[in-house]
Amino acid sequence: MKQAVLTAVAVSLLASPAAAQVATGTMGPLRPDQQKFFELYKELVETNTVVGEGSCTQAAAQIATRLKAAGFTDDQLISFSVPEHPQDGGLVAILPGTSATLKPMLLLAHIDVVAAKRADWERDPFKLVKENGYYYARGIIDDKFQSAVWADTLIRMKEAGTRPARTIKLALTCGEETDTAFNGAQYLATERRELIDAAFALNEAGGGRTDGKGKVLVQTIQVGEKVYQDYKLTATNPGGHSSAPPPDNAIYDMARALDKISAHEFPAEFNDTTRVFFAKAGALRQDDIGKAMVALTKDLNDASAMGIVNRDKSLHSMLRTTCVATMIDGGHALNALPQRVEANVNCRIFPGHTPAEIKDKLAAVIGNPGIAIAYGRDDKPLAKSPPLDPALIGPMEQLAAKHFPGVPVIPTMSTGATDGVYTGGAGIPTYGVPSIWTDPDGNGTHGLNERVEVKAVYTARDYLFDLVKALASK
Known part of the structure; x- marks a missing residue:
């Protein structure tokens, strides 16, 4: 996940006393569905997926096991890797839709994380720890939160017997955090395009920012990147x-x-x-x-x-x-x-x-x-800015008003880079959706003691679940 644009948004809003604000803060005991999500989230976070050190293949297999237990069949779960990088594998999962005319939608997230040196951290970076209203661990935000939410969304829909009009595809990939590594999103876009072909994709790099004092000030939608x-x-x-x-x-x-x-x-x-x-x-x-x-x-x-x-x-x-x-x-x-x-x-x-x-x-x-x-390398596609499509932006804004009441939603272009360059370059318009909020200091993403507010996790999970259902019904 790249936070540069959210920093710019925070700078643009913090000086404004008129900006709408929503309170962060503590939350009560987890609902049963939230507890089930937490178990998936915890297992993923505690599986080391640093390229060259851990195993994305193992993490993808663990999620595939959970999807299969929810009722997904073997032909709806496609694990992938290449012989040269057996530990850098990923997973594509498919929830079939009922419409013969609507193109699928793609949920994209990366399960690899930036390296974390135990001696430098206050806590074990590969153990999920809850302290003072925050979860701490490497990848707790970037990008295992969204990876866990996308997988959890498909599990919830499958277990409920939901049959969306639009087929929903999930791609969990490795290599986003290491530019010279095998990149699963690039592999799928160039070698297995049929697995991820979609009308549009939802990705990381959107999200919210607080004022650092308990108020959420903004949610952003990433529409394009440099x-x-x-x-x-x-x-x-x-x-x-x-x-x-x-x-x-x-x-x-x-x-x-x-x-x-x-x-x-x-x-x-x-x-x-x-x-x-x-x-x-x-x-x-x-x-x-x-x-x-x-x-x-x-x-x-x-x-x-x-x-x-x-x-x-x-x-x-x-x-x-x-x-x-x-x-x-x-x-x-x-x-x-x-x-x-x-x-x-x-x-x-x-x-x-x-x-x-x-x-x-x-x-x-x-x-x-x-x-x-x-x-330095010349094999990357050109990033393509997707359109400000009201059919997609509209539901994002409407549901944000429900889950983040009073908080402005602003489309923005990332000055960083995500795996959206590969899906966008392959002709799949890719958007970074509103999501968890972070504080002005970036919450340790790519640095020490990465953390996310507990309330942000479960508020954003509800938002993203509703967003997927809404976009899959049209």
Whole structure:
């Protein structure tokens, strides 16, 4: 799960005393259905699925066992993996619909998690612990919450004998958190497309934010994301003895190249989603940034408004392509001139532009043909922004009003990346749906002591269950 956009939304709303708020807080004893969900959730969280350390295959098999016990047949449960990565497997489950004309819907989630070093955590990261109204564990949010909810939703519907009009497909995959690993979503999109073919997909990266003081301020719907692309820059030189240095030096060449990239500002632009976000989020504020956000939706060339908005790094990123140096390596000896220097430049490309276009732009910005530029990898599809479809956005907003009363729901574009790049790239419009809320500090996601408020878990579970039922009935 990528939280950058939710941070931007929180920044856009916290300054607004007029923003609607809903209380967080404690909840009573679990209902029987909630207790059953908790057992599934706990088992999944406590199964280590760090790539190269744990086993997604085991976690997927455990969920398949629960689905089968609920009445799913063997032909409705498809486990998958590849021989090269036997522990990175996943699961596709299918609940058949009654309609011969409605295309299926897809529930997408990843079951792998970021590594967690026990010595650095206050609690065992692979034990679900409840303390002070929060659940703690690695993956308790990212993304085992949604994985557990999707599986639980199908179990509840199967056990109740529900026959949705639209076929519901569930894809639980591995590899989202490790860019160079076998990625289950990519595999399904390219090698087993028939298993996940759908009219649309529901994914992570939507969700809510609190003010950190017990009030939920906003829920978001992710409608599109930037293109993730790494570029490998290389400077070479014959080198030689450091006692007699010539003017040309690979380290200095690379330093000048990176300095030029640092100073370069890509032009600002809107798409349908970000224009709506700036208008709605800006209107909820009562300060200079809010007014500037709204002003930019009317005139993107308003230099004064742009200067104000650009003070916030997340809003700045949502308006344009960004490129930043993230790694550098060079030289081979303390007393020798560098023969080779490499740097990684990570770009988050605004939808509508290609990696090739940005590669050419970087070359022009650097202005030194001696700096070679190559793709870090070139096998990812281009992220495609889905439409703001009222048939999908409408039910999301309506049910949010029921489960998160008074909380604004805002469509937004992620400046990060999810597995939606693969499903979206395969022609399946993919949306990050409203979900659990988190605090302004990000709740330790990808960091230490990852946590989620207990009340957020069960409120969002009810919301997501109702959302799936609603969208599967149309």
